[in-house]
Amino acid sequence: xxxxxxxxxxxxxxxxxxxxxxxxxxxxxxxxxxxxxxxxxxxxxxxxxxxxxxxxxxxxxxxxxxxxxxxxxxxxxxxxxxxxxxxxxxxxxxxxxxxxxxxxxxxxxx
Numbered sequence: 001x002x003x004x005x006x007x008x009x010x011x012x013x014x015x016x017x018x019x020x021x022x023x024x025x026x027x028x029x030x031x032x033x034x035x036x037x038x039x040x041x042x043x044x045x046x047x048x049x050x051x052x053x054x055x056x057x058x059x060x061x062x063x064x065x066x067x068x069x070x071x072x073x074x075x076x077x078x079x080x081x082x083x084x085x086x087x088x089x090x091x092x093x094x095x096x097x098x099x100x101x102x103x104x105x106x107x108x109x110x
Contacts, residue, residue: 004063004064004065004089005061005062005063005064005089005090005093005098005101005102006060006061006062006063006064006067006087006088006089006090007059007060007061007087007088007090008031008058008059008060008061008062008067008070008071008074008085008086008087008088009057009058009059009060009084009085009086009087009088010057010058010060010074010078010083010084010085010086011040011042011055011056011057011058011083011084012036012055012056012057012058012078012083013053013055013056013079013080014055014056015036015038015056017056017078017079018036018038018056018058019036020077021034021058021074021077021078022034022036022058022060024073024077025060025062025070025073025074028073029066029104029105029106030062030066030069030070030073030105031060031061031062031070031105032061032062032100032101032102032104032105033060033061033101033104034058034059034060034061035058035059036056036057036058036059037056037057037058037059038056039054039056040054040055040056040057041053041054042054042055061090061101062101062105063101063102063105063106064087064089065105065106066105067087071085
């Protein structure tokens with residue numbers, strides 16, 4: 001395994017948007033798996049005001065090799081003016097799972 005693995009966080013306004021994004025990212029080989037955590041409470045500053053909203057959090061499992069394309073695709077598909085796209089490196093993980101993750105992303109991108 002030579003890949004650098006990532007979990008990319010992305011919030012969406014609703015489950016329909018989250019599912020559409022998740023399916024596109026997996027079908028296009030930019031993610032091996034996307035988990036959608038519904039109904040999270042988000043508090044954030046936007047345009048100088050504190051906002052509160054209910055959102056869906058996507059946990060996107062991918063690799064650094066496709067990150068730039070993944071980020072660009074989220075930007076293209078996302079309805080928010082400034083979508084959250086934050087990548088966190090996976091420092092450790094099950095060798096079998098990480099092997100599957102690498103193969104799932106690389107299979108489509110070869």
